[in-house]
Amino acid sequence: MKTLADLRAIKEKAKAEMATREKNARFRITVAMGTCGIAAGARDTMSAIIDELNKRNIQDAIVTQTGCLGYCDQEPLIQIAQADKQTISYGKVSPEVARKIIAEHIVNGKVVADYVFNLS
Amino acid sequence: MHRTHILIAMDAHTIAQGARSVKEALQRELALAALADEVRVVETGSLGIYNKGVVLVIFPDAVYYTGVQVQDVSEIISEHLIKGRVVERLQYTDVPGAEKVAGQAPRAGKQVRVVLKNAGIIDPDNIEEYIAHDGYEALGKALTAMKPQDVIAEVKQSGLQGRGGAFFPTALKWEFAARETSKEKYIICNADEGEPGTFKDRLILEGDPHAIIEGMTLTGYAVGADKGFIYIRGEYRMSINRMQKAIEQARAHGLLGKNLFGSNFSFDLEIREGAGAYICGEETALIESIEGKRGEPRDKPPFPPTEGLWGKPTIVNNVETLANIPQIILKGAAWYKSLGTEKSPGTKVFTMVGNINNPGLIEVPMGITLREIVYEIGQGIPGGKGFQLAQMGGTTGGILTAEHLDLPMSVECLREIGAGLGSGALLVVDDTQNVVDLVMNFVEFFNHESCGKCTLCREGTGRLLELLEKLTDGKGTVQDVALIEELAKIMMKGAFCGLGQAAPVPILGCLKYFRAEFEKLAKTAGSAAA
CATH class of the missing domain: 1.20.1440.230 (NADH-ubiquinone oxidoreductase 51kDa subunit, iron-sulphur binding domain)
Known part of the structure; x- marks a missing residue:
């Protein structure tokens, strides 16, 4: 450790890994993991989401899971919540679609209209 | 990135209740469920929840579970981690320090975490997690932008008083040693916590060992010492192990050793184990013990800052005092003074024990009333019994009765009635005790x-x-x-x-x-x- 910059380099890297424990992530991605979701492939969807976030080095999104939302035919279902914005739900999210949603919604800020599912 | 972090409190209390087996079960079951790449199990220090068995917290949801046993692990994994349903029968909602992580519990409201800011948040065995939470930033700041006298001046401004129980102004003690011209000076961390009912230093050491290393290094820089000793009582095996590991990691990262941050300041540390004599918490007896002699107090004066270890100027500071130093240097004296009362700035860590519903480790601003501690944070006395007395500050502490319930807990207010804050043990005694x-x-x-x-x-x-x-x-x-x-x-x-x-x-x-x-x-x- 010779300079403050050396220290801050370690800090940034470690902070990224610890982001899961912080409450201030910008995006909260919830994957529905009821029996129906899991049967429809929600596990693969979640793995794809985590993988894509890692690949793109996105640190301000957390991934969590919830139970069945009551729309079993739409599984795998995911929801993306963002402060001050409407929570968007997506249905029939295959791993490929999940990767697309990360690229469009999280990175570019554009909702992927084809897969939006209106819960109300 | 791991989508979920499971923090498991690994301190002497939880280990006694089986935390190690629960951790092993978690890792085994996560591997079986093919979740090992997504879910990280992190050992952390005390979560401040005492006497409630094995405690863990699952992020990002910040759901706390207490009383977790090995047989509960598969349920937590299949329900919480796979299906996203909280296992309510194990959930603990009255979370200490929750303003940092969850923000809903009443117990959190009155707590302010300075010394305990990392305890239960980071993995104490991982220096990088300490660094992620601004660790060693204060040291870097001091060594690159401050003179030793600036460090002393900042601490003096902050009004920090020794947290070992005597509440002597820390900066004043430092000035005595800084003034000495001796080439050899020493910094000692007094971790010989021996007051019955007091275990705050242990939980600080177990939860955030690097804060002590950074605090001691800053103290060394301030007074011109290049060598430090941490005197930990031998029974604190876990504190010793964690501290040893932390010292090795700090050395490997060049945060202990020669020419820190490219300056010409060098500092290194060693651990000395005490053998459990209460008297060795007295600073001159402690010095005698480090020198290899029988632990008996010396004549004073001379005081250690002028003539201490091996006759050289020596600063002996308590664990909690040292844990405050990096925060004061990083955030400034004005910030520190904004906490607590005018004459007693900052926070105080208490271990609350005895006839109390919610015993445990808390950190509160100075000036909080005994009633707030006992009835709000501690949730009152079990069995609907009345409050008879509280002993503040360990076995040598003063006695407080019901008439003192609304007295602000600060050095000056307690001194007036002939009591003191002492080491921070708060023993609550109900009205059925003799x-x-x-x-x-x-x-x-x-x-x-x-x-x-x-x-x-x-x-x-x-x-x-x-x-x-x-x-x-x-x-x-x-x-x-x-x-x-x-x-x-x-x-x-x-x-x-x-x-x-x-x-x-x-x-x-x-x-x-x-x-x-x-x-x-x-x-x-x-x-x-x-």
Whole structure:
């Protein structure tokens, strides 16, 4: 450790890994993991989401899971919540679609209209 | 990135309740569920929840579970981690320090975490997690942008007082040592926490060992010392192991050793283990012990800042004091002064024990009332019993009664009534307990721990015990009660060191408020004889 910059380099890297424990992530991605979701492939969807976030080095999104939302035919279902914005739900999210949603919604800020599912 | 972090509190209490087996079960079951790449299990220090079994918290949801046993692990994994359903039967909602992580519990409201800011948040065995939470930033700042006297000035401005119990101004102590011209100076961290009921230093050491290393290094820079010793009592095996690992990691990262941050300041640390003698918490006895001698206090003056370890200028600071230093340097004296009261800035860590619903480790701003601590944070006394007394500051602490419930807990307010904050142990006693038995218990402890060097303490504690036994055996007189009081007062004035001087404090406190209880025993004896 010779300079403050050396220290801050370690800090940034470690902070990224610890982001899961912080409450201030910008995006909260919830994957529905009821029996129906899991049967429809929600596990693969979640793995794809985590993988894509890692690949793109996105640190301000957390991934969590919830139970069945009551729309079993739409599984795998995911929801993306963002402060001050409407929570968007997506249905029939295959791993490929999940990767697309990360690229469009999280990175570019554009909702992927084809897969939006209106819960109300 | 791991989508979920499971933090498991690994401190002496939770380990005793099986935290290690729970951690192993978690790792085994996560591997079976093919979740090992997504879910990280992190060992952390105390989560501040005491006496509730194995404690873990699952992020990002910040759901706390207590009383977790090995057989609960598969349910937590299949319900919480796979299906996203909280296992309500194990959930704990009254979370200490929750303002940092969850923000809903009433217990959190009155707490402010400075010293404990990382405890239960980071993995203490991983230096990078400490760095992620601004660790070593203060050291970098001091070594690249501040002169040693600036560091002292900042601490002086902050008004920080020693948290070992004496509340001596930290910067003043440092100035005495900084003024000395000796080339060899030493920094000692006093982690010989021996007060019954006190375990805050242990939980700080276990939860955030790097904060102590950084605090000691900053102290070394401020006073011109390049060598430090952490004197930890031998029973604190886990603190010793964590601290040893932290020292090695700091060395590997160049945060201990030569020319830190490219400056010409060098500093290194070693651990010294105490053998469990209460007297070795007294700083000069502690120094004797490090020197390899019998742990007995020295004559003062000279005080350690001018003549301490091996006759060289030495700073002895308590664990909690040192843990405050990096925060003060990083955030500034004005920030620190904004916490607590004018004369007692900052926070105080307490270990709350005894007849209390929610015992545990808390950190509160100075000036909070006893009522807030006992009835809000501690959630009152079990079984609907009344509050009889509280002993503040460990076995040598003063006695507080119901009339003091609304007294602000600060150095100045407690001093006025002849008590003190002491080490931070808060023993709550309900109104069904016998005060005389309580005093007898204190005196037995002092009698056992008196080092024997001076007559007043060695003989005084013994005679006090005899007099109390006489009373409880029904053979005492009212004169004996007066004699107890007189002897205690003389010990306070004449004993050689803090042990003998402070031992009478709780005795006199109990006599002041509960004299009738003592005299009742004497009177019964008198009538029996008649």
